[in-house]
Amino acid sequence: MKKQISLLFFLCSLITFSQNNEILVTYDVFYNTKKPRLKEAYLSINNREWSKYIELPEFKLLGDEKENEGEEVLNVNYSPSGILRVVDINKKQNKLSSIETIVFDKTVYKVNEVIPIMKWNITYNDEKKIGNYICNKATVNFRGRNYIAWYSLNIPVLSGPWKFTGAPGLILEIYDETLTYRWLVKKIEKKNSLFDDLNKKVSYDLEIDLITFVDKKFKKENKKDTKSKMETKLPRGVTIEFNLSNVRQGKELKFEWEEETKEN
């Protein structure tokens, strides 16, 4: 009897989510970085055509801040504030665009790329329950990080938070192997006006392609330019010394064309 009920539930889920209904998934996003923080994000999915992920700028600091005594924390921004982080996936056009910023740069960029191909390994037998959903394990390497995902076949949409796409079911939890980045589902519901309201607030200054953006973000010469620009804007008698790390930080550490270059 229990098996029959489960099967019925499974079939109902399939029917519900395949009938062109848009669903809204809320995630908690954990950044276990130098200053650990928790953010909230929404994923709106129309499986056949598109999905849109919006991460709110507000965050809650997690854990103790490791400040030295006698130091004062100043909340001064070196890049635009209050920006909604968006990832828009249009399957028909094979296009992914994301809203990005660069430190020491006032511009808000809309960065375009083709939808990245993610080679998911779904050969695992591991299962775990998240909320009412039985989830299966999958792994993927994406842009220099190894991720472990838990997806549910009960919600057969090929979507997940941020840029994750192509797993056999909705990704309810995903984290990288260093546990620096983690998304965990909080709520699944029908799409509502909350998302539309957020979507109206999305804005950017400049639209560019991913290669140009990566070049702007990571090229050493650009740091020198930034220093010169800053010096011109500061009062006389002020000198600046940059001690910026050359090690890439963030979710994306290595890009496809960089791997190709190395292989060649």
Add this chain to the structure above:
Amino acid sequence: MKKIIFVLAFVLMSSITFANSESSNSSINEEEVMLKNNNNLSSNNNFEDQICRIRHTVYDEEGNWLGSVVYTIETDYSCKEASEKLKIKTLETFS
């Protein structure tokens, strides 16, 4: 005696409330990059042409440590005041 206890209790409660509000303000920040002002500043009382070194530790919006920027400022102000003015200037320039 009752009055004294009441006053003491009131003062204690007020300080707890204030301390809590302070901690919640500092734990939920506006967003984006934060600067840590390493108040490792020279702090003599004669402010004429003194040199202040102000270190900003730079984080990205995910809380990743990106490095630091050190400003050296010749100023007639105190280093604390110079630091505040620099903060305002930085805000104008970047956000």
